[in-house]
Amino acid sequence: MAVPRRRRSPAATGEALRTDLAAEQPPTDDGGRQGQPPTDGGGRQWLEARRRRIEAALDAALPAESHWPPTIHRAIRYSLFAGGKRIRPLLVLAAGEAVGGADDALLPLACAVEMIHTYSLIHDDLPAMDNDDLRRGKATSHKVFGEAIAILAGDALLTQAFHLLVDVDPRDLSDERLSRRLRAAAILGAAAGTSGLIGGQVADLEAEGRDDVRLADLERLHRAKTGALLGACVVGGGVLGGGSEDDLGRLARFGEAIGLAFQVVDDILDATEGAAQLGKTAGKDAAAGKATYVRLLGLDGARQTAARLLGEAQAAIAPLGERGAVLRGLAGLIVDRHA
Numbered sequence: 001m002a003v004p005r006r007r008r009s010p011a012a013t014g015e016a017l018r019t020d021l022a023a024e025q026p027p028t029d030d031g032g033r034q035g036q037p038p039t040d041g042g043g044r045q046w047l048e049a050r051r052r053r054i055e056a057a058l059d060a061a062l063p064a065e066s067h068w069p070p071t072i073h074r075a076i077r078y079s080l081f082a083g084g085k086r087i088r089p090l091l092v093l094a095a096g097e098a099v100g101g102a103d104d105a106l107l108p109l110a111c112a113v114e115m116i117h118t119y120s121l122i123h124d125d126l127p128a129m130d131n132d133d134l135r136r137g138k139a140t141s142h143k144v145f146g147e148a149i150a151i152l153a154g155d156a157l158l159t160q161a162f163h164l165l166v167d168v169d170p171r172d173l174s175d176e177r178l179s180r181r182l183r184a185a186a187i188l189g190a191a192a193g194t195s196g197l198i199g200g201q202v203a204d205l206e207a208e209g210r211d212d213v214r215l216a217d218l219e220r221l222h223r224a225k226t227g228a229l230l231g232a233c234v235v236g237g238g239v240l241g242g243g244s245e246d247d248l249g250r251l252a253r254f255g256e257a258i259g260l261a262f263q264v265v266d267d268i269l270d271a272t273e274g275a276a277q278l279g280k281t282a283g284k285d286a287a288a289g290k291a292t293y294v295r296l297l298g299l300d301g302a303r304q305t306a307a308r309l310l311g312e313a314q315a316a317i318a319p320l321g322e323r324g325a326v327l328r329g330l331a332g333l334i335v336d337r338h339a
């Protein structure tokens with residue numbers, strides 16, 4: 001099949017998170033503790049340095065392509081390393097660092113959320129779900145490997161995510177770090193489950209083609225299918241970083257607002273950008289009769305909602321002061337993105 005090439009895009013796009021930053025001066029490795037907002041030069045260094053750590057940690061967390069049976073490992077790596085923006089693992093690191101955590105303690109969750117996210121995309125694209133043939137600028141997993149392997153690649157990523165999170169040598173970790181890992185695993189499990197991502201995907205499919213979906217239904221759907229996992233990134237990162245309960249409450253409010261905003265913007269992008277920019281099919285929501293913010297509120301209304309949610313997110317972490325600078329920058333990028 002013909003796969004559109006992804007166009008190089010302006011600085012505020014998700015593509016910029018992957019490529020344009022590589023043109024900046026070499027990142028300084030600050031040990032994961034002194035981040036700056038990802039909207040200035042120092043912030044770009046923060047993004048690029050963290051992104052490299054995330055890529056390396058994901059690579060190390062998975063069997064090589066040649067590992068038996070190679071088909072499944074090729075399929076896993078095909079989707080995972082296809083060029084995602086890595087927003088979720090970046091949020092884990094930003095939240096954890098905001099409360100004083102070091103990246104070594106945060107990377108297992110950062111990798112786990114990206115694995116779960118990628119599994120959800122592989123399954124979301126299946127013919128039985130959104131039936132898409134383009135993802136991350138490439139043919140979807142089932143188009144390349146067949147439906148059976150695509151389903152199993154998703155299953156494998158979900159399984160590996162939780163394995164990674166709880167694969168600790170008790171002799172290496174204090175009771176406190178062990179209990180933080182367990183708490184993060186429970187948060188992630190809840191977010192990925194039937195009250196979160198899975199529940200939201202079910203509601204999304206059931207809302208398809210219906211004209212009686214109200215805004216409150218849609219908000220609940222979006223909070224579940226997309227917001228829950230983003231919220232788990234932020235709160236889970238805060239837990240692993242050793243945040244106080246007060247800070248975790250702030251991070252939770254930030255995560256709820258930015259998590260919903262993320263899907264509102266995804267709805268907007270589906271209606272306004274092309275496939276070459278998005279790396280996935282454009283205009284699909286309207287064609288499939290999906291319930292979206294654009295359908296219910298129009299483009300202006302959806303944009304106003306995203307802007308209002310960004311304000312809520314920023315207000316929630318205002319008490320963090322400078323510690324919240326990276327999170328504030330990421331929130332801005334999420335709402336201002338073009339892919």
Ligand code: IPE
Pocket residue numbers: 014083084085086087117136225226262263266339
């Ligand atoms: C797309 O997520 C799916 C949604 C939840 C809207 P992203 O826009 O983060 O996709 P990648 O990871 O960059 O491919």
Ligand code: IPE
Pocket residue numbers: 120121124130197201225226266270280
């Ligand atoms: C996907 O929502 C949400 C999950 C994968 C959980 P969409 O169906 O809107 O995502 P895209 O637009 O295909 O990336």
Ligand code: MG
Pocket residue numbers: 124130204
């Ligand atoms: Mg979908």
Ligand code: MG
Pocket residue numbers: 124125130132
């Ligand atoms: Mg989809």
Ligand code: MG
Pocket residue numbers: 266267270
């Ligand atoms: Mg979408």
